[in-house]
Amino acid sequence: AQKITQTQPGMFVQEKEAVTLDCTYDTSDPSYGLFWYKQPSSGEMIFLIYQGSYDQQNATEGRYSLNFQKARKSANLVISASQLGDSAMYFCAMRGVVSGGYNKLIFGAGTRLAVHP
Amino acid sequence: GAVVSQHPSWVICKSGTSVKIECRSLDFQATTMFWYRQFPKQSLMLMATSNEGSKATYEQGVEKDKFLINHASLTLSTLTVTSAHPEDSSFYICSARDLDGRMNTEAFFGQGTRLTVV
Numbered sequence: 458a459q460k461i462t463q464t465q466p467g468m469f470v471q472e473k474e475a476v477t478l479d480c481t482y483d484t485s486d487p488s489y490g491l492f493w494y495k496q497p498s499s500g501e502m503i504f505l506i507y508q509g510s511y512d513q514q515n516a517t518e519g520r521y522s523l524n525f526q527k528a529r530k531s532a533n534l535v536i537s538a539s540q541l542g543d544s545a546m547y548f549c550a551m552r553g554v555v556s557g558g559y560n561k562l563i564f565g566a567g568t569r570l571a572v573h574p
Numbered sequence: 575g576a577v578v579s580q581h582p583s584w585v586i587c588k589s590g591t592s593v594k595i596e597c598r599s600l601d602f603q604a605t606t607m608f609w610y611r612q613f614p615k616q617s618l619m620l621m622a623t624s625n626e627g628s629k630a631t632y633e634q635g636v637e638k639d640k641f642l643i644n645h646a647s648l649t650l651s652t653l654t655v656t657s658a659h660p661e662d663s664s665f666y667i668c669s670a671r672d673l674d675g676r677m678n679t680e681a682f683f684g685q686g687t688r689l690t691v692v
Contacts, residue, residue: 492681500612500665500686501685502669502686504683548618561623564617
C-alpha cells in the first residue's frame with residue numbers, strides 16, 4: 458500500500474533561518490511523483506515543488522528545495538531564508554498508480570510551520 | 575502554471591437542501607478532475623475521480639448518491655452535495671489533470687469551498 462508520513466505536527470523557525478520539513482513515503486511502484494504544498498489559513502493549496510522518482514537531481518524552486526533520498530524513501534522540503542509569510546500548513550503528497558487506472562495524490566498528515574520574527 | 579477555479583468559495587445552506595460546487599480548468603482541458611474533502615486540522619482525503627463523459631470513480635466509503643459528480647465538459651466538473659446535513663460541513667477542494675497528462679497539471683488545485691450546513 459502507498460503511504461506518506463509526516464512525523465512533525467508542528468515546527469517553529471526564526472525568520473531568515475532555514476527549516477526542513479520531513480516526509481517519508483512507502484510505495485512498491487517504481488514510477489511515482491512527490492509533491493509539496495503550502496496551505497495557508499485561507500485554505501487554498503499552493504503547489505510548491507515536484508520531484509519525479511527518476512529525476513537525478515533534487516528539485517529546486519526559488520527558496521524551496523526538495524532533499525530526495527530515494528534509498529531512504531524520504532523527500533524532505535527545505536525552506537531557506539524563512540519569511541513570516543511562510544507560516545502555514547505544509548503537506549507532502551505522492552502520486553502513484555491506483556485502482557481503476559487513475560492516478561491520485563496521497564497526502565501526509567501535514568506539518569504546521571510557524572515563523573517567528 | 576495551470577489555473578483551476580472553484581466556485582463558490584464558501585456557502586451556508588440549510589439542512590436538507592442541496593449545494594452545487596463548480597470546478598473549472600481555465601487555461602487547459604481537463605480529462606480528469608479530483609474532488610477532495612478536508613476536515614478541520616486534518617489532511618485531504620480523495621472523495622472521487624471525475625472523468626469527462628463518464629461516471630465518476632468514488633473512493634471507498636464515499637456515498638455516490640449523496641455526492642453527485644458530473645464532468646460534462648473538458649473544463650468543468652461539478653460536485654453536488656444532496657440533502658446536506660451538518661456532518662457534511664467541511665472544506666471541499668478540487669484539482670485537475672490536463673488532456674496531455676502532464677504530471678504537474680494535476681498539482682494545481684482550486685481555491686476550495688467551505689460548506690457549512692445549519
